[in-house]
Amino acid sequence: MPPPVFRFAPSPNGYLHLGHAYSALLNFDLARQTGGRFLLRIEDIDGTRCRPEFEAAIYEDLAWLGISWEMPVRRQSEHFARYREAVEQLSAMGLVYPSFESRAEIARLIAARETGAPWPRDPDGAPLYPGAAKSLPAEERSRLIGQGAPYALRLDMAAVLARANHFTWTEHGEGPEGETGVVSAQPEAWGDVILARKETPTSYHLSVVIDDALQGVTDVVRGRDLFWSTSVHILLQHLLGIPQPVYRHHRLVADASGQKLSKSTKAAGLRELRKQGVPPAGIRRLVGLSD
Template sequence: MSAKDAVFRFAPSPNGELHLGHAYSALVNHELARQTGGRFLLRHEDIDLARCTPAFERQVEDDLAFLGISWDEKPRRQSEHMADYAAALEALAAEELVYPAFMSRGEIRAFVDRYESEEGRSWPRDPDGAPLYPGLDRHATTKERERRMSEGERFAWRLDLERAIERVPALGWDEYGASPLGESGPIVARPLEWGDVVLGRMDVPTSYHLSVVVDDALQGITDVVRGRDLFYATSIHRLLQELLGFSPPRYHHHPLILGEDGRKLSKSARDTSLKSLRESGMTAEDIRRMVGLPGRPGGSLSEEILMSRGSSATG
């Protein structure tokens, strides 16, 4: 693949104002695309229709323009492409790799609390800290599933991880950045750590894991450069890519921009937004320096990532 074929992307959820962590990731992706002669795409990950709004979407685009970031085609809005995700979900269902899971979040919490109380040990949790799905309905009969669905019982489509791993027993990728523990190079994927993840819901035929994999494939993304908080999710993404027949992009997980207390910046914690920094009189050059980039495009970080682009991801 030539440098001019490289495709990078920035894919925020328009459910709040961008902060310095978003600025860092967007700037690095944009700069890499321009230095390689590749393309930079903007994607609005707005499948959460209750929280994502057109106003936040416009704010995202305003903030990026302020930083000097431009994109090479019309932004992809996930809410306009539900048919793509439904088709991927149907393909997995046809291979019996997903199943309708009926336990609510409250029922999962109750099950885990009861287990931990009775057994005196912790129930396993995924890398994000959520308890793994108990899977009590994983082996329900087709008749039982159809009955519950026809009666309007709410459910989510979950990946049958046991079946999926039978199809793809060995899996990995080449990491050009580093894991939260500093690992780089060939990485062994560990999808078992995630359990039977949600891939779609009763009223929305997708989830973050499914839509990001489908979008990256359909948009021809060659380089996924994102924060280390998403490093572990790559195991599930690689598994879905293999199950759906998608070629994997290269992965580079970069350091996070942390708050003064050492925690990851968050919209929900109402961390300082780019909008407020702009309104306080800061320039784009000021913000670049705040996130550790040179005041103008170019510099050591970009050179470091560019040098790591020689090989394709494997696994």
């Protein structure tokens, strides 16, 4: 039986903080304990926010923590053609359509339709797509694309669920509400998720399932904030005919106020803690791992 394969997959859009350290160390420790492999993947599909200096810092910080990984490192920006093939596969199944509204136009549509009850939102808090692009005639879609209009390629969730509507995964960790064991996926909660955009031929949801399959990842160990994203990932794995890994969602490292650490809140980076004299063993203790 082949060894298990774990991965840590950060985005180079900021410096790593303690939350990243916990996830990376947990995956690395599990790989060592099980005789498995540990991979590092750079999820750099966002060309506007990802920067070379952040990527270089990822390698530096992980090496300082004592983490080693297999080479070569997979960088998502080098594999757009593969993601495009997956979108074309889903499109050929009649499950993808383009939408042309800007974010501002979508916000106006929602405001016009909110009459009392708030507009439904996905598990990340983003409003579900309210537009009618799905019903646009093919000629109109072709005309808009031919004119160079920006667009997003969306998964037609209703069409997908008409094919199959019950998906599960076995949770080996714990969800945000204590979910564990066999979990019923709820992809409908995400609405018509974006699979790609005109300027970027993929999305997080699509690229992560493609990469995990191509890299032979058997165990996805990640934070609870991604727990319900698994619903979309299970769905895409089913549609694309790729294997389902084992999922284990772990606790999040919080700040003094109890809020999840994130780059957007300027959480203290590992580089800053290193400059303050905190050793790698100290980082392990700070995130609740034994030396």
